Amino acid sequence: MATPNGPYRPATLELLAFGDSLVHGYGLTEGDTFPAQLEAALRARGHAVDVVNGGNSGDTTEAGRARLDWAMRDSVDAAIVVLGANDALRGIDPAVTRRNLDAILGKLEEKGVPVLLAGMKAPRNMGADYVDSFDGLYPSLARNHDVVYYPFFLKGVATNRDLNQADGIHPNAEGVAVIVENILPxxxxxxxxxxxxxxxQG
Structure with a gap:
């Protein structure tokens, strides 16, 4: 398709990556963060997209819920929600995590912003009941809100020493590249x- 000014190019979309240190890029240079690597990968595939880094290290789902209005701009066309890892590490009641994520997804829904929800998994040493409750809240919320769902943000990276920083929790640049490759579809x-x-809407 062409216009009088040349080939048609779709307007650039703004994607908000909203989450904790896994989004913000703890220990990484700006160019190695998840939003930066995702934007580069999408552009390489021909997508006119800007990915905004809406990560804040240390955020629980409660903290994310509290700052969502501040992070959201009118120009945001879609959001990727990556929250819950800190809830699990702190042993926060999964019912609280569910309530906060439900509110976040509901607010984005009200604004007409399509969402990709990235799931998390609780550490296995938290006990079977906690793990089942925590891990199960993500697919349930995804169904309830009819959002795009990616079951585990750290798929292929969690517990892999070569793909994580020295703390064994935060991905290194290579780990982020694996996350981007896996979540891209x-x-x-x-x-x-x-x-x-x-x-x-237009």
């Missing part, structure tokens, strides 16, 4: 939803 699904939403 789901982000492309999100982009498709965002473009359809923009067309409907």
């Amino acid at each position: 789901k982000v492309e699904d999100l982009i498709q939803k965002a473009r359809k939403s923009r067309e409907t």
Whole structure:
């Protein structure tokens, strides 16, 4: 498709990556963070996308819920929510985590912002009941809110010493690259939803 000014180019979408240190990029240079690597990968595949780093190290779901309004801009077309790891590390009641994420997803839904929810898994040493409750809240919320769902943000990276920093918790640059490669198809699904939403609203 062409315009009088040359080839048609879709308007650039703004994706908000909203989360904790896994998004913010603890211990990484800015170019190695998840938002930066994701933006580069999407652009390499021809997507006109800006990925905004809305990560804040140390955030629990409660902290994320409290700052969502501040992080959201009118220009945001879609959001990737990556929260809950700190809840699990602190042993926060999964019912509290569920309530906070439910509120975050509900607020984004009210604003008409398509969402990709990235799941987390509790440390196995938290006990079977805690693990089952925590791990199960993500697919349940994804169904309830009809969002794009990626079951485990750290798939292929968690517990792999070569892909994590010395603390064994935060991915290194290579680990982030694996995360981006794995989650990319789901982000492309999100982009498709965002473009359809923009067309409907426009």
